[in-house]
Amino acid sequence: MWNPSPIPQVSWDTTLRGGGESWKGTVACLILGALFTVTIGFVYWQVVDHSHKTWILKGQLTELLWDRRSHHLLIQTPGGDKTFLNINVGDLANPDLGVPFVRNLCWLNKTSFCYRWESQVDVRISLDPGDSEHAECYNVTWGPLHCHVEVKNCFSMEGMKWYGGAGVKAQRWPINEQSAPLQPYMLSDLVIRPAAYGSVLEHYFLSSSGVAILLSPMAPLQVGIERQRQVCVRVDPGTHPQPLHYRVCVARNLKDAHQLMTRQRYASAPVMPNIAMLRSSLWKFPEHVGSGERLERELRTFSNRLKRHALGPGVISLDEHSTSLLLYTYSAHRHINWKGVSPVQHLNLSITLSPFLSLGSLQGQRSHRESGHQRLWISTRTTGGKQQAPVLTWWRGELCAKLDLSRPTSARWLSEEMLKASAHLGAEHVVMETGEGRPPEKDSVVAGEYLRRLGHIAAQAGDTTILTSASGSSELGLFVQMPALQADWSYSGLKGIIPAVFLHSLMGYPFFIPDAVGGSLAREDEVDEELFIRWLELNSFLPVLSFQKPPWSFRSDRALNLTRSYLSLHTEFVVPLLEKYAQEWGVSRNPVYRPLWWLTPDDPHTLTIDDQFLIGDEVLVAPVIDRGALQRDIYLPGADLQWQDRRTGQVHWGGALLQLYPVALEQVAVFLRIHT
Known part of the structure; x- marks a missing residue:
């Protein structure tokens, strides 16, 4: 209990004064009365109000x-x-x-x-x-x-x-x-x-x-x-x-x-991923075909289309089904050309693997046979208690067994299969599906340990490996895939990107792959041109550009032309910035992408801004994320800082709100910090 302060001692003078000074006694009494009241109030505050x-x-x-x-x-x-x-x-x-x-x-x-x-x-x-x-x-x-x-x-x-x-x-x-x-x-x-x-x-x-x-x-x-x-x-x-x-x-x-x-x-410096990957764009292969031969033809057609539209050295991203289909086809038929090279090795491919095995598919049955009698899968005892049976769970619409990574043999088997698949198909990148939550883990400790082990296995594929989720893995130097988004303007869609950027950055994952432009949960007809363009503009300032809906699928050429333009901006302006601040992250772990309060942490205006971000300390990006908007409010942090509009060259002092700042459909508001 806090002890109350003692009441000050007061000396009373009772000597009679002359009538002419009676007013002084009255004033003294009033002052002493006020002092007594304040003291009693303080004692009450200490003893009664704070006694608990x-x-x-x-x-x-x-x-x-x-x-x-x-x-x-x-x-x-x-x-x-x-x-x-x-x-x-x-x-x-x-x-x-x-x-x-x-x-x-x-x-x-x-x-x-x-x-x-x-x-x-x-x-x-x-x-x-x-x-x-x-x-x-x-x-x-x-x-x-x-x-x-x-x-x-x-x-x-x-x-x-x-x-x-x-x-x-x-x-x-x-x-x-x-x-x-x-x-x-x-x-x-x-x-x-x-x-x-x-x-x-x-x-x-x-x-x-x-x-x-x-x-x-x-x-x-x-x-x-x-x-x-x-x-x-x-x-x-x-x-x-x-x-x-x-x-x-x-x-x-x-x-x-x-x-x-x-x-x-963190006790040590992080491992740096391959920064060269920032100069690649990812293109999700849109086709679902039934045979490996047809898949190969469609891949060549898609690759030629990227080249014809001058969309740069794009990497074609295959999902787990297409990856498995190619691997099964080439393994079953030894489908190689006269040089002994797989026909798709000349393509820039990203393949997808996971710790799951579909026992209903031909390729799954082959893998199960090749794994022999090794106890690789998460299993439970049968009714008789003498044998182990794999625990089956739903994954991508099929009943699957899941690797038991607590067993060294399972971890080694997955590592060997991953390296073999990457080498056989000549893959630029490997995406490792983490399969989070399936089957339901015993508790968070078990789930976290499984994910960390899977991350260490995935890292063996190289420094361009992508994890679909991460926990306790920031030291591995891997890229992390952001979650799939809706094709809309809400926080489940476009508005949710910058909050997710801040989360990944502050949690220690500055090298992330944003969801595809327009949202990967969209059907092809759901993404309108305005949403595609505004999404493209925002993603151009993030580490890697990813696409699902091809820009040539719109009726006009505006989306296609803007895609070329922003791919160039990303390569020439954004990537050098990211390379610079990646080096800083490697030393201090300061985030590459920063909320505005990073510059002015005592400014309450910056604490809730979720539609602007900083790249390092020198570039402020304020994209438009509202439908139909051609202007927006922009807050520039730091009353002692100056910011220059990259497009117009106009200079503004920080600590100010630029109201209704014009931003045309083809533009992004970008401000460069002026160092004096």
Whole structure:
């Protein structure tokens, strides 16, 4: 309990004064009365209003308090001028809201606090000065003593913006505007489970108050987001009680907090992917054919069409079905030319593989036979209990078995098959489907470990490998495929791209493949020309341009001509920028693509801007993402910075909103920072 300040001693002079000075006595009495009232008010505020708050730990910059009335832990400045973090720890099966939570069992330790809460949970909190004089960190552990005890902490969103975590359908920035039910914290297919988490997932959250939180991945977690209220974390109930552990770091602002936590998350420099891939464009092969010979003919036709329309050194991207069909055809018929080279090796191909095997297809049966009696697949015992049978799950519309990557033989078999397929077809890139969520994993720890193992196997195919989702894999130097989007202007479509760019960048994945221009969940007739053009303009400033609907399929040549133009812009202007800031990322892990608050973290206007982004510190891009719009508002950060319109040459001071700035259909608003 905080001790109230003592009431100041007051000396009273009762000597009679002359009548001419009676007014002075009146004034003195009024002043003393006001002072007494203020003092009593301060005492009441300290004793009554704050009696439910207890000081636990105190650092140089912050202090940790316990509010036993609300069951909240508070991290705030000494004196309480600013609250950095408000944690609701719940009731822990105890209806008594008056739990004192004050006895420190870590005897004579000023940097640690230990407590056993009603024989339910062991709590341990330690204060760590961190690696900066302007930051402090707390390590928090809640260890349940019984299986039935629910350990759940919720981080309040009140008065602050939150970022990070995992990808969702209709991605928002900040995440205050999105919702997700409390569920196992693991990756799923967002097309099948739209309320789940997908694409990328990290155990890391960031707040505009200057707080970074790193959750331990060693316990099976459930995470939920309540829109505009809180982010909740719970240990997945199981047969064995497991602790909830997380680290909270507090810095001057959210940029400093992110850089501090980044230094602590990674012990070594990341592996750099092959930056040359940024100069390639990906073209999803649109045909589904029934034979390998016909597929080969269609591929040659499609490749010739790309060349005829002068669309650069495009890479034709094959899905898993087409890849499997080609491999089966050439393996079964030894379909090679007189030089001993597969007929498609002269084409620039990207092939797709996965840890699944369809037992109903001819190629699947062949692979199953070739794998012999090796126990490669996730299996369960048969009814008799003497034999193992593969666990079947639906994948791409077929019943499949899934490789058990916990077995070295399975990992080795997949690696050999991947390298063999890549060499045989002369593939430029390998896309590894991660098959997240199928079959349902036991818990988030098992799911995360499977994905990390798959990432390490995929990395053996080379430094241009693409993963369809990632978690804990940012050090591998791989490209990550963004989730599929709808062909519309909503956050499930075009508007969701920039929030997803920020998420991938801050979570440690700067080399991503955005979804195809126009959205890959679209039927061919769903993508109108305006949406295609605005999508093309935005994606031109991202690492790799990807297409599903060919630009020559529109009635006019405008989309085709603009595609050529923006492919050139990407190669000549964007790629050199990305190469420059990729080198910076390799040293400091500062993101390549940055939200506007990266330049001015104390400017509240920048905290919610989700339709503009920075490439490094020198280029600001503000695409149009609203249907029919030919003008838009643009915020330029930094009151002491100057920005030059790349198209007109006009110079503007930062810290200002350019209202209704004209942006024609064929244009993107791009501003270059002027260094003085």
